[in-house]
Amino acid sequence: MSNQVESGARRVKVAYLTNAYPSVSHTFIRRELVELERQLGEVARFSIRRTPYALVDPEDAKENDKTFHVLAQPPARWARALVRTGLRKPLATARGLLTAIRLGVNSQRGLARHAAYFGEALLLLDEMRERGIEHVHVHFGTNPAAVAQIVCSMGGPSYSFTVHGPDEFDAPLGLSLGSKIAASAFVVAISDYCAAQLRRWTAPEHWDKIRVVHCTVGPEFFEEARPIDPASRALVCVGRLSAQKGHLLLVEGFADAVRRGADAELVLVGDGELRADIERAAEQLGVRNRVRITGWCGGAQVRAELLAGRALVLPSFAEGLPMVIMEAFALGRPVLSTYVAGIPELVVPGKNGWLVPAGSRPAIADAILEIMRTPVADLERMAEHGRDLVRARHYTPTETAKLAQHIRDTRPKPP
Structure with missing residues (x-):
């Protein structure tokens, strides 16, 4: 061809x-x-x-x-x-x-x-x-x-x-x-x-x-990849703030992880109909100062947020195969997501990320704790595996x- x-x-x-x-x-x-x-x-x-x-x-x-x-x-x-x-x-x-x-x-x-x-x-x-x-x-x-x-x-x-x-x-x-x-x-x-x-x-x-x-994914994702900042505490979620993306459950699992000792920040890149509900939940769970919602962003800002993060988190209830997973891997970030639809074809537990059952608040909390405790060198190796898969298939x-x-x-x- x-x-x-x-x-x-x-x-x-x-x-x-x-x-x-x-x-x-x-x-x-x-x-x-x-x-x-x-x-x-x-x-x-x-x-x-x-x-x-x-x-x-x-x-x-x-x-x-x-x-x-x-x-x-x-x-x-x-x-x-x-x-x-x-x-x-x-x-x-x-x-x-x-x-x-x-x-x-x-x-x-x-x-x-x-x-x-x-x-x-x-x-x-x-x-x-x-x-x-x-x-x-x-x-x-x-x-x-x-x-x-x-x-x-x-x-x-x-x-x-x-x-x-x-x-x-x-x-x-x-x-x-x-x-x-x-x-x-x-x-x-x-x-x-x-x-x-x-x-x-x-x-x-x-x-x-x-x-x-x-x-x-476009070449700009591979070209802009850079190492994870060891000081980064940010977990980044990219997507419309809607029911199928699981944001409310993510905030709950994130709050559980924080209560168990995770020193982390949750960055929600996007906007949508559930924004007010998510902000209210973060306030009620005592993590409002750790949750930041950016609103809609252009491609360059999305890449900047991913690069500033430690990992991508995407606890979706329903999906196809999210583009942002490919983008995160290409930029050099491991991924936490769910056993939904085509996601397991790209995210391999223990190799390039974490997969949890959709809808499991305890599993989300456990995975967040593991991400925050994993040495950056290991996160980098996981991200490299994901980058190779994306380069080969996407x-x-x-x-x-x-x-x-x-x-x-x-x-x-x-x-």
Whole structure:
């Protein structure tokens, strides 16, 4: 596989579609997209909506200017799509509407929401035809994949999509995951665990569409790696402050460890709906002066917080395979996480980190105490093991080259 833009043979015109792009929590999509563009040529950016979060990273701001946001388009653009694509091609439009109805009947979101997806698909189909798009790659198997399936059913470009979890695994029937896979050119799983879950919800004749392509970290993480400061007492957790990430239990386990003698600080990098609850819990547990919440950060600040820490802690209840684990290893920090989804494929207890049962407050406290008591030289050796794994499995050019080849393979074979 070449890592250079194709020459000679005609290139496939590719687009990316996501629910909200760019977004503070989706820098891995930007990284993959930019590398794919380097390998395949220009990639069009499409997003259903704008992110609700402030774009604190300058690179995200640049991406925002390049992105076609469906719900931000003026009424005149919707009207043009309705006339050019909806009314002039009634049979194709009927197929799209029928696809939306079939998806909506099985979905918890209902027919009304899928009628909206049908409208979004009409606009996207019109815009993609105007740009000559031949294949669309979607991130997440939720509503953007439904929209891509409706577009395809109306004679639009073929599509593929990446499944991350855990949202897709929480409602595979309601999301019509099997139908989306069957209608796709291929589907990407980010881990072997993810691929196994996809096989649960699609017929065996479609298993050959499932391809494992890992998410990746950029070279800046390896380049900025530095030794752990022996004086560091910081344990760093990166992620949206939401129920599935386990922050409240982390604060409880952290407080237990402090009461048992751990001289540590907990840094929560991110923001979200549980911030007030977390702050209240830290106050009630007597560790508010040891818990710091940064709010949303750009990529450079996230890396700075990880580098200032002793280890990454991520006690998630549900996951796919968190990007921040790869980032922490690349920067030279060991990881404490849970036996959830694809995490054990990367975090190996005793080798590069600690794994605890999800939901176990005592296990979190025990692991925190062990991290704080482990000599820095041993932490460095663990981090090196993790860095080697990330370099082998999650290197951006090589993993993106796999995706690029899968996309190339969607082109019709010459007679």
